[in-house]
Amino acid sequence: MIETALTRHAGVEIPLICGAMYPCSNPELIAAVSAAGGLGIIQPISMMYVHKHDLREGIRLIRSITDRPIGFNALVEQSSKVYEDRMKGWVDIAIEEGVRFFVTALGNPRWVVEKVHAVGGVVYHDVTERKWADKAITHGVDGLICVNARAGGHAGDRLAEPLYRELADLDLPLVCAGGIGGAGDFVDAIDAGYAGCQLGTRFIATTECRAHDDYKQAIVRAKAGDIVHTERISGVPVAVIETDYVRRVGTKAGPITRRMLRHPKLKHYARMFFSLRSIWQLRKASLEGGGYRDYWQAGKSVEGIDAVEPAGEIVARFGAALRACQ
Numbered sequence: 001m002i003e004t005a006l007t008r009h010a011g012v013e014i015p016l017i018c019g020a021m022y023p024c025s026n027p028e029l030i031a032a033v034s035a036a037g038g039l040g041i042i043q044p045i046s047m048m049y050v051h052k053h054d055l056r057e058g059i060r061l062i063r064s065i066t067d068r069p070i071g072f073n074a075l076v077e078q079s080s081k082v083y084e085d086r087m088k089g090w091v092d093i094a095i096e097e098g099v100r101f102f103v104t105a106l107g108n109p110r111w112v113v114e115k116v117h118a119v120g121g122v123v124y125h126d127v128t129e130r131k132w133a134d135k136a137i138t139h140g141v142d143g144l145i146c147v148n149a150r151a152g153g154h155a156g157d158r159l160a161e162p163l164y165r166e167l168a169d170l171d172l173p174l175v176c177a178g179g180i181g182g183a184g185d186f187v188d189a190i191d192a193g194y195a196g197c198q199l200g201t202r203f204i205a206t207t208e209c210r211a212h213d214d215y216k217q218a219i220v221r222a223k224a225g226d227i228v229h230t231e232r233i234s235g236v237p238v239a240v241i242e243t244d245y246v247r248r249v250g251t252k253a254g255p256i257t258r259r260m261l262r263h264p265k266l267k268h269y270a271r272m273f274f275s276l277r278s279i280w281q282l283r284k285a286s287l288e289g290g291g292y293r294d295y296w297q298a299g300k301s302v303e304g305i306d307a308v309e310p311a312g313e314i315v316a317r318f319g320a321a322l323r324a325c326q
Contacts, residue, residue: 002322005173006196009122009142010101011069013037014319015196016186018203018311019145019177020073020103021153021297023050027061029208029311035066036315041103042072044090051210055090059097072099076107095119103145110139124175128156130166143173145198151178152201152299155229155239164193181304183321190322201298206311213308215296218243222302230295241296 001007006015018025018033020043027047030040040062047058062070072094078084091102091112100121104112113123117140124143125136133144146167148160156163160176167174173195180186180197189197204211205219222241229237231252240246 002319002326004190004195006143006175009124009173010039010071012039014315014322015175015190016315016318017041017071017103017145017175017196017198019198019200020046021200021204022046024200024204024209024211025073026051026208026210027053027058028065028210029203029206030070031062031065032206032208032311033203033315034062034068034070036312037068037319038315039101040070042070042094042099044073044087056093056097059094059099063097069101070099071101071103074102074104074109074112076104076109076112078107091115095121104141105145108139109136109141113140124173126177127167129158129163133167133170137170137172141172143175143195144170145175145177146194148176148178150224150300152227152239152297152301154236155299160189160194161192168193178299179301181301183318185301185304186318187321187325191325199301201301202305202314203311204298205305205308206314207308208311216308218296219298219302219305220307222298224300224303227298227300227302238297239299241298241302243296246295 001013002015004015007013014037016038018030018038018040020041022043023046025043025046030042033040042059044055047053048055053061074087074091095115100119102112102116102121102123104123105126109123109125116123122142124145125141126145126147127133127136128147136144144167146163147156148163149155149157155178160179164174175196175198176189176194177198180189180199181202186197201219203209205216218241226242227239228242228246230240230246231237
């Protein structure tokens with residue numbers, strides 16, 4: 001047992017989270033990470049609309065593989081009342097099935113905090129800078145997922161150590177998210193004061209992940225310099241591997257897109273449109289391989305990834321490296 005604030009909150013042996021990923025969070029991957037002593041996080045849209053499991057049955061499938069703790073990702077953006085109502089129902093199902101660790105992002109997490117605290121659970125919230133952390137704290141969260149500039153997907157703009165210093169006085173557990181590819185990166189983050197690390201890209205390149213092998217091999221081949229930020233998926237910067245397709249179409253959103261996203265009346269509809277388009281586009285690219293448009297989300301942690309491996313072996317190696325330094 002390696003004890004940090006995260007391991008105490010989550011009830012896990014190793015302070016290592018497999019972050020929720022669209023479309024790559026399949027039940028087998030989540031279960032493998034948790035079974036090895038880390039914490040796998042359910043991404044409900046991936047579970048239901050990509051991997052075709054009813055949410056409750058998908059959670060029970062994970063439970064049939066391991067009885068160790070798992071978590072749940074609740075995106076609390078309020079651009080759609082229909083989506084918000086569905087997410088509230090999904091959170092209720094997760095609670096009913098015994099999930100007690102939740103990760104929120106994008107909006108006000110208050111309603112999740114109230115539901116989860118009522119059953120003795122904890123809520124961590126994604127942040128990229130101090131102002132979002134301060135807001136999350138006012139809504140009662142128990143910890144912060146600190147998304148830095150080396151993360152995949154929607155990354156922050158601060159590196160891990162400056163972000164830690166910016167948030168260290170808040171007296172909440174801080175989890176490093178971004179740039180953790182190898183065991184040395186993991187140990188360095190814990191030594192710097194983080195209570196744990198959240199990994200995404202590293203767990204795509206695993207045998208349990210259902211992403212296409214083209215995607216996995218692209219991660220193995222890529223270096224940190226191959227990661228670029230494109231606005232062409234969702235209108236806001238997303239970290240992806242720079243493929244021939246990305247170079248050909250460019251990384252900047254068009255003027256109409258930028259104008260819509262800034263418009264006070266149109267921006268919510270624009271975000272909804274681009275979210276739906278990006279969900280479809282990323283799903284096709286991730287699961288169907290290089291024959292489709294090559295938008296492969298990844299962070300600069302690719303620098304430390306040199307093989308596709310079983311997820312459990314990664315968790316065990318990271319845990320052993322941390323124990324060796326204590």
